[in-house]
Amino acid sequence: MPLEPFSTSRALTLGVELELQLVGTHDFDLVAAAPDLLRVLEQQGFVGDVKPEITSSMIEIATGICTGYTDVLEQLTALRDGLLEGARRLDIGICGGGAHPFQLWGERQISDSARYQHLSDLYGYLAKQFTVFGQHVHIGCPGPDEALLLLHGMSRFIPHLIALSASSPFVQGHDTGFDSARLNSIFAFPLSGRAPFVLNWSDFEGYFAKMARTGVVESMKDFYWDIRPKPEYGTIEVRVLDTPLCVERAARLAALIQTIARWLMVDKPFVPAEDDYLVYAFNRFQACRFGYEGVWVDPESGERRVLGDAIVALVNRIGPHAAVLGTQVACAALANDAATRTNDAMWLREHYSADPLLPELVRRQCLRWAE
Amino acid sequence: MAPDLSFLPGWIAPLDTSFWLAMLLVIAPLAGEAVFRLLRWPRIVGYTLVGLFASASNFDASGLALSEGFRHGLEVAMAVLLFELGSRVHLHWLRDNPWLIATSLAEAGLTFVMVFSIGHYLGLGVGSSIAVAAVCMVSSPAVVMRVASELNARGQVTERLLMLSALNTIYAVLAVQVLLALMGQAHGQQVLQALQAPLRYFVSTFVLALLLAAAVGIARRRLDLANENSVLLLIGLLFLTLVLVRLAGASPILVPLLAGMVLRSRDLRPCLWPRHFGTAGGALVVLLFVVNGMAADWRLIVGGGLVGVTVVVLRAAAKIGGSVLFGRLAGLSMGQSMALGVALLPMSGTAFLLTASLYSAFPDLGRHVAAALAGAATVMEIAGPIATQWALRHCGETSIRKDVHRAA
Numbered sequence: 195m196p197l198e199p200f201s202t203s204r205a206l207t208l209g210v211e212l213e214l215q216l217v218g219t220h221d222f223d224l225v226a227a228a229p230d231l232l233r234v235l236e237q238q239g240f241v242g243d244v245k246p247e248i249t250s251s252m253i254e255i256a257t258g259i260c261t262g263y264t265d266v267l268e269q270l271t272a273l274r275d276g277l278l279e280g281a282r283r284l285d286i287g288i289c290g291g292g293a294h295p296f297q298l299w300g301e302r303q304i305s306d307s308a309r310y311q312h313l314s315d316l317y318g319y320l321a322k323q324f325t326v327f328g329q330h331v332h333i334g335c336p337g338p339d340e341a342l343l344l345l346h347g348m349s350r351f352i353p354h355l356i357a358l359s360a361s362s363p364f365v366q367g368h369d370t371g372f373d374s375a376r377l378n379s380i381f382a383f384p385l386s387g388r389a390p391f392v393l394n395w396s397d398f399e400g401y402f403a404k405m406a407r408t409g410v411v412e413s414m415k416d417f418y419w420d421i422r423p424k425p426e427y428g429t430i431e432v433r434v435l436d437t438p439l440c441v442e443r444a445a446r447l448a449a450l451i452q453t454i455a456r457w458l459m460v461d462k463p464f465v466p467a468e469d470d471y472l473v474y475a476f477n478r479f480q481a482c483r484f485g486y487e488g489v490w491v492d493p494e495s496g497e498r499r500v501l502g503d504a505i506v507a508l509v510n511r512i513g514p515h516a517a518v519l520g521t522q523v524a525c526a527a528l529a530n531d532a533a534t535r536t537n538d539a540m541w542l543r544e545h546y547s548a549d550p551l552l553p554e555l556v557r558r559q560c561l562r563w564a565e
Numbered sequence: 566m567a568p569d570l571s572f573l574p575g576w577i578a579p580l581d582t583s584f585w586l587a588m589l590l591v592i593a594p595l596a597g598e599a600v601f602r603l604l605r606w607p608r609i610v611g612y613t614l615v616g617l618f619a620s621a622s623n624f625d626a627s628g629l630a631l632s633e634g635f636r637h638g639l640e641v642a643m644a645v646l647l648f649e650l651g652s653r654v655h656l657h658w659l660r661d662n663p664w665l666i667a668t669s670l671a672e673a674g675l676t677f678v679m680v681f682s683i684g685h686y687l688g689l690g691v692g693s694s695i696a697v698a699a700v701c702m703v704s705s706p707a708v709v710m711r712v713a714s715e716l717n718a719r720g721q722v723t724e725r726l727l728m729l730s731a732l733n734t735i736y737a738v739l740a741v742q743v744l745l746a747l748m749g750q751a752h753g754q755q756v757l758q759a760l761q762a763p764l765r766y767f768v769s770t771f772v773l774a775l776l777l778a779a780a781v782g783i784a785r786r787r788l789d790l791a792n793e794n795s796v797l798l799l800i801g802l803l804f805l806t807l808v809l810v811r812l813a814g815a816s817p818i819l820v821p822l823l824a825g826m827v828l829r830s831r832d833l834r835p836c837l838w839p840r841h842f843g844t845a846g847g848a849l850v851v852l853l854f855v856v857n858g859m860a861a862d863w864r865l866i867v868g869g870g871l872v873g874v875t876v877v878v879l880r881a882a883a884k885i886g887g888s889v890l891f892g893r894l895a896g897l898s899m900g901q902s903m904a905l906g907v908a909l910l911p912m913s914g915t916a917f918l919l920t921a922s923l924y925s926a927f928p929d930l931g932r933h934v935a936a937a938l939a940g941a942a943t944v945m946e947i948a949g950p951i952a953t954q955w956a957l958r959h960c961g962e963t964s965i966r967k968d969v970h971r972a973a
Contacts, residue, residue, distance in 0.1 A: 218719055218724075219655055220653055220655070220724075220835065221719075221835060221837055222835055223719070225719050225720060226719075226720060226961070226962075227720065227721065230720075230721050230896070230897075233896070233898060234896045237893075237896070282661040282662070283661060283662045283895075283896045284662075284721060284896055285655055285657075285658040285661070285662070285724060301964055303961070549834075551834070551835070553835040553837060554834050554835055557833065557834065557835060
């Protein structure tokens, strides 16, 4: 199957996907309730994009094409409320967070669809380990070359986005020491990581054709990159975010990405280079492991900074674009979080240390999600 | 203890109750495991079969069953299961999904009407028919709780099964109490006089349930209930409550069940303790099912004949029909609704406890009821757990955790 042509989309429009946890209200462990929830949503006339995911205790919601922060927040809130109505009828809980704190991966059930069964056959236990929950943000690009330029420009800010969204410190019943342990589940996949450094679409098509010829991939879906082009929508898709604990934070993160994108597209503040990726894995690890306290190495100057400070500096620098897009409040709130070193991972650790019972922590996550 | 032991060497003869008790504790788990491995049936079927064989082979259970300490132990086992069940019931759910109430009333109501009609048709008196119908409403909370936890069942059918089982148990206790009041009136008591007993019964039941819930509530705030030692405290509290239940003439079924429900509704912080309150509770539960088996009599399966079979079939039709009726509106698929009806089939321990209270108040009535029910109950003691397991497996809600340390 050749790579589909790159659709056009209006520049800087955005769309948000959130993968959510479905939990039982008795023990707050994951529960395989996606088919039940989808059936009930259909009955109640739920309007909106909602899909099953690889294991049946996950569900994904997606906004339509949005123009900005307010639009995203409104759509996500409506989706959330509809989902909660269905969940109440089934007495299940829904929450954000990049990973379930104590679920055991061996107990997960692969969703009943040909694609997911194929992935399970291919990847074995990795498929069940893939029960992690992310936020994906699509940014509309005027053309395919612009998309690739934006992708490689955005990639140096991946650590910033990881630290801001991190919400998976607990995995399989233990504090991992990571702020975002979710990404460790994704690195295990052979086609994870970053996109190849090509800046025009025909080169990218060439790369895809070679990969397809080897039989390693069939479609863009087989790449689990941190940012990947999505020709079907005419967007690039940022995939490193953990699902935040509330829709407001999800909307803020989308707004920040939109603002960075505008800055990169309009100001063209730097020219991306292959060498940017020399520090990529290091920076990303630091962000996952230490959050705001991680070290961020500037790929151009080689200067080392504390990530929290780098985020504040970034938000200041893109301020004028935030003003144009109407995302100042959202970006300022995130800069403030970075300055005070607060994120969802910290929220989870604080609540756990106040009451060290992981099911209770998940119950609080559900309350936070429904707020 | 009067088994005919004359064929055994003399040194065995003086063996006392504790020997037979020990033997049961050795044989029952073996039978449970055999049934589980060979037939993939729930282990409690094995326990119950051991009881049935013991009573069939002239092993007189009275020596065991009449020893007071032993009987209290079994009541604790029952209370453990009822309390566990109660603490799984989320009353807010009924508010959020009123079709669950409709489902509950449909399955219990249909069962009541069907069984009452057949009882009446077959010539049982009105009182006896009401009693049989009330007892048949119950989906044994003990069996349901035990099978669900043995299979680590989780999901819509499981949660609804637990909810409906708790509710139909409550209906049955209410119905039997109302019947007792009516019978009292028929025997010449004044209305007020007839109402006095059930009123006292319910007030004391409710007060004791609140007290138990409060005590466990305090305990879980201070102690880690996942710990074996703290769990012993819970068993102690249940034991103590049962003593008070006897003194106050309250319901040994409703008190632990309601206490669990109150605890769950008042404080949403998850309360998790080892299944059946750990090993001690687990051992009691095994014995409970063995003794249930002993109390039943396999000859009654044959003797109960037509009545027994008719009751079993009609009851099954009513439970399944009732679950299907509002299943879709309550948010289940057709397959899940059917499975829920099948999962609701077990009847046993509770049925006998209820008839016991009837029997002690009105011996004549009790005898009729016992005769009509014994056949059905005995069949369902074996078939019930298998039905529940089948239903939960069918819906993909079970996961048997493999013990990684188990030898091959």
